Amino acid sequence: MSTTAASAAADLGELVDASHVLVCCGTGGVGKTTTAAALAVEAARRGRRVVVITIDPARRLADTLGLAGAGDHVVDRRLWDPESVAPETGRLTALMLDTSETFDGLVARYAKSEEQRDRILANRFYRNLAGALSGTQEYMAMERLHELHETGDHDLIVVDTPPSRHALDFLDAPQRLIRLLDNRVFRVMMAPARGAMRIATAALHTFVRQVGRVVGTGVVDDIISFFRAFDGMEEGFRARADAVRTLLAEDSTAFVLVTSPRRDSIDEAIYFAEQIATHGLTIDGLVANRVHPEFADPTDGPRLRARAAELRATGDTGEPDADAARRRLADRYETVADLADLAARERTVLAEVAAHMGTRAVYVPFLDHDVHDLRALHEVGRHLVG
Numbered sequence: 001m002s003t004t005a006a007s008a009a010a011d012l013g014e015l016v017d018a019s020h021v022l023v024c025c026g027t028g029g030v031g032k033t034t035t036a037a038a039l040a041v042e043a044a045r046r047g048r049r050v051v052v053i054t055i056d057p058a059r060r061l062a063d064t065l066g067l068a069g070a071g072d073h074v075v076d077r078r079l080w081d082p083e084s085v086a087p088e089t090g091r092l093t094a095l096m097l098d099t100s101e102t103f104d105g106l107v108a109r110y111a112k113s114e115e116q117r118d119r120i121l122a123n124r125f126y127r128n129l130a131g132a133l134s135g136t137q138e139y140m141a142m143e144r145l146h147e148l149h150e151t152g153d154h155d156l157i158v159v160d161t162p163p164s165r166h167a168l169d170f171l172d173a174p175q176r177l178i179r180l181l182d183n184r185v186f187r188v189m190m191a192p193a194r195g196a197m198r199i200a201t202a203a204l205h206t207f208v209r210q211v212g213r214v215v216g217t218g219v220v221d222d223i224i225s226f227f228r229a230f231d232g233m234e235e236g237f238r239a240r241a242d243a244v245r246t247l248l249a250e251d252s253t254a255f256v257l258v259t260s261p262r263r264d265s266i267d268e269a270i271y272f273a274e275q276i277a278t279h280g281l282t283i284d285g286l287v288a289n290r291v292h293p294e295f296a297d298p299t300d301g302p303r304l305r306a307r308a309a310e311l312r313a314t315g316d317t318g319e320p321d322a323d324a325a326r327r328r329l330a331d332r333y334e335t336v337a338d339l340a341d342l343a344a345r346e347r348t349v350l351a352e353v354a355a356h357m358g359t360r361a362v363y364v365p366f367l368d369h370d371v372h373d374l375r376a377l378h379e380v381g382r383h384l385v386g
């Protein structure tokens with residue numbers, strides 16, 4: 001959401017009910033894909049038509065959601081609503097981002113003619129560039145978001161983000177492509193040589209010839225003809241980049257930041273939130289995933305420790321087995337007290353971090369199993385939306 005609407009909508013249930021786009025972000029391995037899928041399941045169970053864009057889901061999760069190939073796939077409602085309690089309107093669609101095929105597809109879609117398409121696809125420079133671009137899952141995720149938004153078929157689009165080194169690459173990706181196409185050197189080369197421009201162009205061509213001597217004239221020619229071939233198409237790319245930017249800044253778009261309770265992960269989350277802020281956006285929810293389970297009462301730690309001390313203080317009875325058993329029991333009390341303290345400490349730190357971001361933390365405990373089927377997703381989902 002934009003900062004102007006910083007309503008601190010910390011309740012994920014509210015976000016799931018009211019948002020149009022939910023972006024799950026955070027560093028790799030913290031549980032972004034799991035969170036995205038679980039939020040989507042809950043949204044469907046609450047009667048919304050939801051689509052989740054997943055990236056690199058664990059193999060078994062992909063199988064569960066029926067993500068065998070490319071394209072979207074409506075998940076059988078008996079899987080996410082086995083008790084048949086969800087409103088009729090609910091629908092869960094899932095898709096896996098396939099980054100290998102897509103860039104050529106984009107060129108084909110936005111080319112003004114078949115001739116232009118073929119010229120670009122055959123260009124050697126493009127072939128190299130496409131290799132690099134198709135690796136940018138960030139760009140494709142935003143393309144897909146835009147596309148799904150345009151169809152108008154979904155009430156909610158949940159976006160999983162790639163495990164990128166630079167946490168916010170997905171926000172910048174469309175802009176980066178535009179910058180490449182905007183590159184002034186190429187603009188000048190493509191411009192018809194007229195008047196004063198002729199001199200500049202002539203100078204540039206001398207420069208290009210010299211560069212050509214180093215990298216090979218073929219390479220330079222390829223690059224020039226690539227940008228010529230692209231002529232007229234960049235408008236489409238630019239328009240979509242702007243549309244994506246606008247969509248991400250909408251009040252109905254929410255960012256959910258996922259973190260683990262580990263110090264390094266929390267530091268990254270804080271850094272991430274700061275970067276988000278520089279884009280004029282805010283974090284709307286913080287998911288603390290894989291926290292230690294909470295005990296009934298936050299004062300359990302001291303109480304359990306007191307009980308252990310009590311047991312140790314009891315004098316030996318002279319009955320060796322009974323005495324050993326009592327000491328072991330005191331040890332157990334202390335172990336549980338340690339866990340209770342740890343869980344409480346994690347929550348204190350995470351609550352502070354969330355408050356600093358202007359939101360609230362939602363806790364998902366470390367489960368004793370992976371989250372690869374719909375039952376497990378719903379279990380995570382219950383922790384997320386309450």
Ligand SMILES: Nc1ncnc2c1ncn2[C@@H]1O[C@H](COP(=O)(O)OP(=O)(O)O)[C@@H](O)[C@H]1O
Nearest residue numbers: 028029030031032033034290365366367370371
């Ligand atoms: N709360 C949890 N308890 C147990 N396992 C979890 C939990 N959250 C995620 N996992 C498991 O951890 C692994 C990584 O999660 P994933 O969502 O793929 O992370 P990311 O998308 O951030 O890289 C998956 O195998 C997932 O099932």
Ligand SMILES: [Mg+2]
Nearest residue numbers: 032033055056
């Ligand atoms: Mg993932």
